[in-house]
Amino acid sequence: MELIYLDHAATTPVLPEVVEAMLPYWTGAYGNPSSTHQAGREARMALSAARDRISAFVGCAPSELVFTGSGTESDNMALFGAAEAYRERGRHIITTQIEHHAVLHACERLEQLGYEVTYVPVDRFGQVSPNDVEEAIRPDTILISVMYGNNEVGTLQPIEAIGRLARERGICFHVDAVQALAHVPINLRELPVDLMSFSAHKLNGPKGVGALYIAKNIRVTPLLYGGAQERKRRPATENTAGIAGFAKAVEIFDRNRYEVQQKMEKLRQEMVTGLERRLAPGQFVVNGHPTEKLPHILNVSFPGISTETMLMNLDLAGVMASSGSACTSGSLEISHVLKAMKLPDEVTQSAIRFSFGPGNDSGQMAAAATAVETIISRLRTKG
Ligand SMILES: Cc1ncc(COP(=O)(O)O)c(C=O)c1O
Structure with a gap:
């Protein structure tokens, strides 16, 4: 059968070409990217090449891309990080009823921590109306989070229209693009989006590797404290092999x-x-x-x-x-x-x-x- x-x-499935791109960073070039010796430098070069490749794919500056351990972590970093960084401006967050649990459960936790969350409804096709988002906006709204494409029914959301509303009011806008990354052209230079989540394993890359786009003017309080990796935004020794695999997967999708x-x-x-x-x-x-x-x-x-x-x-x-x-x-x-x-x-x-x-x-x-x-x-x- x-x-x-x-x-x-x-x-x-992880593509053979992706596995091949990852292998050297477990065997020969196994150095810690933070080490100053040759093995470390080799790993650091791989990280920087991967960052260049993926940021070019989504149209942002390499410095605006933070590698994480999953799409879930990227979503959590965006929500908790922005909620805390903009707390002095207000405590209200807007999201939708059809987000992935990585966003919905993070929002529930934020409610327990004293934030107020509005869960905007969708129509019978699973689409959010920018008007409903606009109506939900309050003077104390600090963050809007709407996914790009839904993981259950595939419906795309009017990201640009919602992003413009957020921009006009100076509200931080997060988009979960975990399902969209491989299937919708994304150009962050043109999209009115401040934070965007990605995950490697949805496009023939390895599991346990993600990224978060953080626009250069946006503040996000880190979830983790430790070393200076990812410019202190996500300290931890980087998953060099996984990140190299993510970049190879992106390269293959880009080509085809x-x-x-x-x-x-x-x-x-x-x-x-x-x-x-x-x-x-x-x-x-x-x-x-x-x-x-x-x-x-x-x-x-x-x-x-x-x-x-x-x-x-x-x-x-x-x-x-x-x-x-x-x-x-x-x-x-x-x-x-x-x-x-x-x-x-x-x-x-x-x-x-x-x-x-x-x-x-x-x-x-x-x-x-x-x-x-x-x-x-x-x-x-x-x-
Ligand atoms: C829309 C969406 N967001 C977030 C995630 C979580 O990503 P990860 O599995 O990398 O934690 C998924 C995974 O199914 C998803 O489909």
Whole structure:
């Protein structure tokens, strides 16, 4: 049985070229980048080349990019760091109901610490309205955090419009671009954004490596205290191999950006068409925005068949997908994103996220759609 991996929004395989780029920093060039001897200098050069590469990819100055240990850390650093740095101006933060838990749970903690947080709603496609954000702004608002593209349904947010509102009022604006990095061209020179989070493992890089863009005029209080690494913004001995791998992954995406995007769109469409051909009308519904979307994520509900049942049966058929939402103590929670979209229960309780990567092909889309068809007809006859 061929295994079909359709969970690239969760994580992606590390490309062989990326592994190759990382190897020297575990073996020959294993020096600490802070050491002044030759081995240290070699590691430092790798860090600086990686910073140049990734900052060029997102259009910022190398000095504006801080390497972290994950997308989660980048989000936490942005939220706690800006909240503390701008505390004297106010205690109000705006975010949305559909953020990743790395932002939502950080906001809940900030509430416990005395900040007030407004969670702006979304429409039925999972999109935030800049008007709602504008209405939520108060004289004491110090930070707005809105994700670029949603990790469960793929909906893109009106980042530019919200950024302009924030800029006009001098409010710090953070964007979680963890899912968007590989799939949407990002030019920080033009975007009205002050802080942006990234993670390497969503684009065929290693796990446990992230970055946070901090615009040069923006203050962020560090989460960690220690040495002078990352200009004291994130002290700790740098993960040289991981960072070199992140840069290689970015280089590969940069080289193939157009082809990858076209391929993701094609695969997504083939999956939808494959389901349309095999299933009766009403047997599935696509969740998320029809046009404003990340190309690699397809969220589909199969009303009447629970998410757990479908996932388990898909797994038995060799198709690896996801619910997109958190799994707590072995049982699936209904997704906060689908809840915020106010979709009917039969839709929220039966949602599956398929997410694609450059390694997938058309044959796999057909095979996955056939697996869904077989599962549905088997469950219907049983049921
Ligand atoms: C939108 C978004 N933000 C943050 C994260 C967290 O990134 P990491 O897994 O690197 O901690 C994820 C990971 O799924 C994500 O999809």
